[in-house]
Amino acid sequence: xxxxxxxxxxxxxxxxxxxxxxxxxxxxxxxxxxxxxxxxxxxxxxxxxxxxxxxxxxxxxxxxxxxxxxxxxxxxxxxxxxxxxxxxxxxxxxxxxxxxxxxxxxxxxxxxxxxxxxxxxxxxxxxxxxxxxxxxxxxxxxxxxxxxxxxxxxxxxxxxxxxxxxxxxxxxxxxxxxxxxxxxxxxxxxxxxxxxxxxxxxxxxxxxxxxxxxxxxxxxxxxxxxxxxxxxxxxxxxxxxxxxxxxxxxxxxxx
Amino acid sequence: xxxxxxxxxxxxxxxxxxxxxxxxxxxxxxxxxxxxxxxxxxxxxxxxxxxxxxxxxxxxxxxxxxxxxxxxxxxxxxxxxxxxxxxxxxxxxxxxxxxxxxxxxxxxxxxxxxxxxxxxxxxxxxxxxxxxxxxxxxxxxxxxxxxxxxxxxxxxxxxxxxxxxxxxxxxxxxxxxxxxxxxxxxxxxxxxxxxxxxxxxxxxxxxxxxxxxxxxxxxxxxxxxxxxxxxxxxxxxxxxxxxxxxxxxxxxxxxxxxxxxxxxxxxxxxxxxxxxxxxxxxxxxxxxxxxxxxxxxxxxxxxxxxxxxxxxxxxxxxxxxxxxxxxxxxxxxxxxxxxxxxxxxxxxxxxxxxxxxxxxxxxxxxxxxx
Numbered sequence: 104x105x106x107x108x109x110x111x112x113x114x115x116x117x118x119x120x121x122x123x124x125x126x127x128x129x130x131x132x133x134x135x136x137x138x139x140x141x142x143x144x145x146x147x148x149x150x151x152x153x154x155x156x157x158x159x160x161x162x163x164x165x166x167x168x169x170x171x172x173x174x175x176x177x178x179x180x181x182x183x184x185x186x187x188x189x190x191x192x193x194x195x196x197x198x199x200x201x202x203x204x205x206x207x208x209x210x211x212x213x214x215x216x217x218x219x220x221x222x223x224x225x226x227x228x229x230x231x232x233x234x235x236x237x238x239x240x241x242x243x244x245x246x247x248x249x250x251x252x253x254x255x256x257x258x259x260x261x262x263x264x265x266x267x268x269x270x271x272x273x274x275x276x277x278x279x280x281x282x283x284x285x286x287x288x289x290x291x292x293x294x295x296x297x298x299x300x301x302x303x304x305x306x307x308x309x310x311x312x313x314x315x316x317x318x319x320x321x322x323x324x325x326x327x328x329x330x331x332x333x334x335x336x337x338x339x340x341x342x343x344x345x346x347x348x349x350x351x352x353x354x355x356x357x358x
Numbered sequence: 359x360x361x362x363x364x365x366x367x368x369x370x371x372x373x374x375x376x377x378x379x380x381x382x383x384x385x386x387x388x389x390x391x392x393x394x395x396x397x398x399x400x401x402x403x404x405x406x407x408x409x410x411x412x413x414x415x416x417x418x419x420x421x422x423x424x425x426x427x428x429x430x431x432x433x434x435x436x437x438x439x440x441x442x443x444x445x446x447x448x449x450x451x452x453x454x455x456x457x458x459x460x461x462x463x464x465x466x467x468x469x470x471x472x473x474x475x476x477x478x479x480x481x482x483x484x485x486x487x488x489x490x491x492x493x494x495x496x497x498x499x500x501x502x503x504x505x506x507x508x509x510x511x512x513x514x515x516x517x518x519x520x521x522x523x524x525x526x527x528x529x530x531x532x533x534x535x536x537x538x539x540x541x542x543x544x545x546x547x548x549x550x551x552x553x554x555x556x557x558x559x560x561x562x563x564x565x566x567x568x569x570x571x572x573x574x575x576x577x578x579x580x581x582x583x584x585x586x587x588x589x590x591x592x593x594x595x596x597x598x599x600x601x602x603x604x605x606x607x608x609x610x611x612x613x614x615x616x617x618x619x620x621x622x623x624x625x626x627x628x629x630x631x632x633x634x635x636x637x638x639x640x641x642x643x644x645x646x647x648x649x650x651x652x653x654x655x656x657x658x659x660x661x662x663x664x665x666x667x668x669x670x671x672x673x674x675x676x677x678x679x680x681x682x683x684x685x686x687x688x689x690x691x692x693x694x695x696x697x698x699x700x701x702x703x704x705x706x707x708x709x710x711x712x713x714x715x716x717x718x719x720x721x722x723x724x725x726x727x728x
Contacts, residue, residue, distance in 0.1 A: 166625050185633075192631040203626035206725055207644050216640060217630035249725035269630060 117142045117273060117304050118163060123172035125158060132158050133169070134328040140273075145305045147315040147336075150325035151351060156308045159325070160275045163306070164195045177272055193221060196266030200278040202258045204250035210237070210261050211246040214268045222269065229268070236264040240294045256287030260294050267298075274298065276307040310355055316340060324348045420699075431692030440692045443683060444700075451679045451700065454519015463510065464522050467503045470496065471529075479715060481722075497533070500526075515593035521676040521704050527593070528662040528708075531601040535661060536654065538601070539608025540647075544638065546613055557609070564606035572599045573670055592671045604661040611657055615650035616642065648723045655716040659709045676701045 116139035123136040132155045140146060148156045161167040162174060165181050165188045174181045176191045205213050214233035218224040224232070237243045240260035242253075250258055259279055266274060276295065280288045292314050299305060299318040309315070315322050315336055322339040324332045324347075332339070332348045340356075343349045392402045423438030427445070434440035453461055474496035477489030504526065506512035518526065545557030564572070576595040584590070619642055627637035647654070666677045674682055680697035683689055 164629055166629060189631055189633065192629060195629075197626075197629040199622055199626060201620070201622050203620075203622035205623065205626070205641055205645075207648065207723070217632065220636055220640065221631040251726035266630070 116140055117144075117177055118306075119173070119175040120163075121173040123159075123162065123169055123174060125155075125162065125167065125169045125171075132328050133162070136172070136328075136330060138323070138330065140304065140306065142272075143302045143304055145299050145303075145318050145320050146307065146323060147319040147321075148306065148308045148323045148325060149310060149312070149315070149351070149355075150331075154325040155328040156325045157277050160197075160277060160306050160308055163273075163275060164192050164197055166197075193269065194272045195275060196269055196271035196273070197275045198259070198262050198266055198277065198279045200281050202250070202255070202262045202282070204258055204262055204265070206250050209247050209249055210242075210253070213250065213261060214265045217265075217269050232270075233264070233268050236267045237261070239267075239297070240264045241290075254287060255283045256290045259283065259287075259291045263291075263294055263298070273304045273306070276305065276309065278308050278310075280309065280311055312340070312356060324351065326351070430688040431690065432688075434692050439696050440689075441696060443689055443693055443696075447679075447683055450520055450682075451676055452520045453522050454674055454679065455517045456519065456522065457511075457513060457517065460511065460513060463503045463513075467500045468522075468525070470499060470503075479719075497530070515591055516673065518593060519674045520679055523668060523673060523675045524662070524665045524705075525708075527597050527600060527665040527668060527675075530597050531604055531661045531665070532658050534601045535604040535608050535657070538605035539612055539657075540643065542605060542609035543612035543616060546609065547616060561606045561609050564603055565610070569600070569603050569664060570667060570670065572603060573667060575599075577671055593668070593673065596668055596671055600661060600664055600667070603664070604657055607657045607660070608654065611650050611653035612646060614653065615646035615648075618649050619645050648720070651716050651720050651723075655712055658712055662709060662712075663705060676704055 118138070118140035120136055120138040123133055123138075124131070125133040136159060138159075148159065150156050158167055162169050162181075163176060169181075177194050179187050179190050181187060181191060204210075205216070208216065211230060211233055214236065215224075215226065215229040218229040218232065219226055234243055234246065237246055240263055242257055242260055242264075245253060245257060245261070250261065253261065263279075279295070280291050283291060288311070292311060295305075295307070295314065296318055305318075307314070307319075319336050321333055322336050323330055324339070324343075324345075326347050332343065332345050334342075334344075339348075340352065343352055391398075393399045419438045421438070423436050424441055425434040425436045425438070426441050428434055428440075428442035429446075431440065431442075434442055449458070449461070453464055456464060473489065474493040477483060477486060477493045483489060502508055502510065504513065504518075505515065542557050542561055545553045546561065548554045548557070573596055576599045577592060580590070580595065623641055623645070624637055627641045632640065666675055668675050669678045680701045683697050684694050
């Protein structure tokens with residue numbers, strides 16, 4: 104790693120990744136990743152497509168299995184033990200590029216499903232919490248509609264609210280604005296900025312460099328399955344160290 | 359294009375207008391759908407001609423020139439259909455050889471069936487919670503009513519017959535083949551190799567063999583493998599085979615539905631901490647089954663019509679009763695068309711109802727409109 108190590112706070116990290124390696128068949132997608140994330144830290148991960156950034160955050164809630172290395176999330180080590188996996192997933196929320204709302208359930212039902220079935224929250228309480236979060240993402244009036252009736256931006260905000268209803272300690276965002284029409288990107292980013300202001304621990308895979316500059320504590324640049332460079336946003340954008348980072352930044356910031 | 363046209367901008371948006379009258383209403387519909395072009399017009403006229411040729415003679419045969427009374431075929435002298443047998447024989451077409459004094463038990467079972475079905479098929483009924491328990495209990499109630507027990511006189515299944523037999527076998531098959539099909543479909547997509555191979559093996563074997571062969575196996579060969587003191591009721595064996603046969607097809611229909619669900623749905627469920635079975639039950643299956651409705655209904659209807667194969671164990675369902683009457687010396691040669699027509703009508707009513715219900719259900723479950 105040629106990167107300048109950003110100084111993590113002294114407290115024990117919420118996410119600890121050590122010597123992580125993953126292969127798809129013979130293809131080596133993640134190569135020797137080491138990453139510690141502190142509580143309340145906001146990390147933006149960027150890099151060219153195929154660089155392994157989505158795979159990396161999908162390893163954190165075990166949507167992808169890793170073959171080598173150690174991942175500890177909130178004190179629980181991810182192994183094949185289903186109990187541990189479920190424990191981690193309860194505390195880690197995820198927002199997907201394609202929203203993945205459940206089309207056969209209303210917005211409100213989407214939000215209450217996991218609290219009711221996973222956390223065993225009483226229905227009335229789960230609905231109250233869901234309305235609170237729908238309020239926060241500014242679409243309480245859509246609660247009884249179905250996802251198919253909402254715009255992309257609204258759907259993604261519902262997806263964020265749905266994750267928050269589980270009261271996660273960590274939120275993962277996998278290119279949350281990449282599938283959106285340009286005029287809807289801002290409404291989703293605004294919600295994410297609000298969320299960052301509440302002190303949520305966030306890992307965001309995105310190409311929205313404005314968002315990175317505004318909220319990130321640390322920007323990580325990945326290429327070919329490796330963390331090439333990481334730094335605070337100021338230095339990352341103004342003073343990139345590696346040539347590949349410079350090339351990448353010139354490509355996405357040139358227009 | 360001149361610059362002026364290019365820089366056009368509209369000060370006010372155009373108001374809404376109603377559509378032209380020639381495209382709405384009865385006249386609009388007729389113009390668009392019946393005479394919307396040369397070919398369309400020719401087809402419309404041909405269809406009218408065909409109906410003119412076929413419907414009046416059919417009505418004439420079935421009703422206007424038909425005989426409705428008489429004790430035997432020889433008394434049917436009119437040119438049209440002979441319906442005289444209905445009066446004496448309709449009971450056999452409905453109940454087979456079920457003891458006459460116990461017809462009320464069959465009737466009661468059928469009357470009780472309606473609420474049991476309603477609670478499963480329709481939403482928003484009062485007392486739905488208790489109703490569903492009743493629906494779950496209904497098969498037991500029906501079985502007791504039909505075969506006896508609890509103070510009711512026993513009736514052996516070889517007395518079953520007529521359309522009631524088709525209904526019993528068909529409903530049992532429909533109710534059981536769906537859950538079995540779901541399990542087989544999930545099994546076929548399982549990550550566990552043993553579960554997967556067993557499911558694939560079962561599905562491919564059952565689908566690869568004609569149903570009638572399976573029925574012969576169930577009746578003749580199965581007994582060779584069972585201890586002599588165990589004797590499974592013949593009707594039960596046939597019902598099991600028809601059900602398993604339908605399940606294999608059902609599994610493939612549902613597998614198609616499962617494959618249509620994006621992987622992201624399962625990932626989202628997992629990411630929220632739902633387990634495999636919860637994800638399946640709450641997220642994947644509701645969507646997959648909805649997509650599969652046309653195929654599922656297809657299988658149901660096929661299964662229902664396959665119940666006529668009970669004839670190979672010597673039971674006379676409604677089709678068997680038709681054949682029986684056709685060879686009866688008193689009616690021979692007089693009732694061939696009429697009896698088949700009646701049997702066809704009974705099947706059509708049930709199958710068409712299933713089909714209409716499924717269309718209704720598809721509309722209700724469509725969450726993209728509304």
